[in-house]
Amino acid sequence: DTGVSQDPRHKITKRGQNVTFRCDPISEHNRLYWYRQTLGQGPEFLTYFQNEAQLEKSRLLSDRFSAERPKGSFSTLEIQRTEQGDSAMYLCASSLGSGVIYGYTFGSGTRLTVV
Amino acid sequence: AQSVSQHNHHVILSEAASLELGCNYSYGGTVNLFWYVQYPGQHLQLLLKYFSGDPLVKGIKGFEAEFIKSKFSFNLRKPSVQWSDTAEYFCAVSPANNAGNMLTFGGGTRLMVKP
Numbered sequence: 001d002t003g004v005s006q007d008p009r010h011k012i013t014k015r016g017q018n019v020t021f022r023c024d025p026i027s028e029h030n031r032l033y034w035y036r037q038t039l040g041q042g043p044e045f046l047t048y049f050q051n052e053a054q055l056e057k058s059r060l061l062s063d064r065f066s067a068e069r070p071k072g073s074f075s076t077l078e079i080q081r082t083e084q085g086d087s088a089m090y091l092c093a094s095s096l097g098s099g100v101i102y103g104y105t106f107g108s109g110t111r112l113t114v115v
Numbered sequence: 116a117q118s119v120s121q122h123n124h125h126v127i128l129s130e131a132a133s134l135e136l137g138c139n140y141s142y143g144g145t146v147n148l149f150w151y152v153q154y155p156g157q158h159l160q161l162l163l164k165y166f167s168g169d170p171l172v173k174g175i176k177g178f179e180a181e182f183i184k185s186k187f188s189f190n191l192r193k194p195s196v197q198w199s200d201t202a203e204y205f206c207a208v209s210p211a212n213n214a215g216n217m218l219t220f221g222g223g224t225r226l227m228v229k230p
Contacts, residue, residue: 098215
């Protein structure tokens with residue numbers, strides 16, 4: 001399978017704990033995006049990388065959130081001191097260039113439940 | 116900031132019925148427009164896109180969409196739906212002058228096609 005892989009698929013954590021998600025994009029894609037989707041809503045942009053550089057962060061990304069993409073390959077999204085409001089589906093997408101021509105390729109997401 | 120409105124949250128159709136899903140956006144400048152689809156249990160996939168040229172664009176599986184600039188709309192259509200079109204459909208927009216192509220999604224329309 002040469003799609004976008006996300007791990008884990010599901011994560012249940014207690015409030016206050018830290019969690020980390022991983023995304024492995026399509027290997028030749030230089031851009032990687034993180035989105036968050038809550039129930040009944042469309043995905044909301046969080047941040048994106050071009051190669052290893054984080055070029056844009058949404059104001060949704062509080063200081064409890066941090067993302068990295070070392071070496072321009074896989075990416076991690078960490079949430080510190082989780083809150084119940086962080087419960088959502090976290091989606092990763094990658095694209096070759098801006099994604100306007102070919103669109104994004106999305107992963108299946110990591111569903112986070114904070115109890 | 117831009118926003119996207121999808122008027123119908125749930126649509127139920129019988130097979131062979133015609134489909135039109137509404138999408139309106141608010142943004143004063145030039146935009147790129149997308150429809151993504153999420154089939155049950157699968158990841159988001161690009162259905163079609165518009166970024167320039169003919170405002171009537173054709174996508175996969177017989178879908179088409181028409182960009183009407185004066186109405187800020189990008190409605191999705193299909194002349195005859197099939198049971199396999201049961202899915203959630205998301206309209207998305209990005210400013211054309213934004214190098215990052217960060218998408219703003221609508222809330223989605225859940226389509227159920229009855230056999």
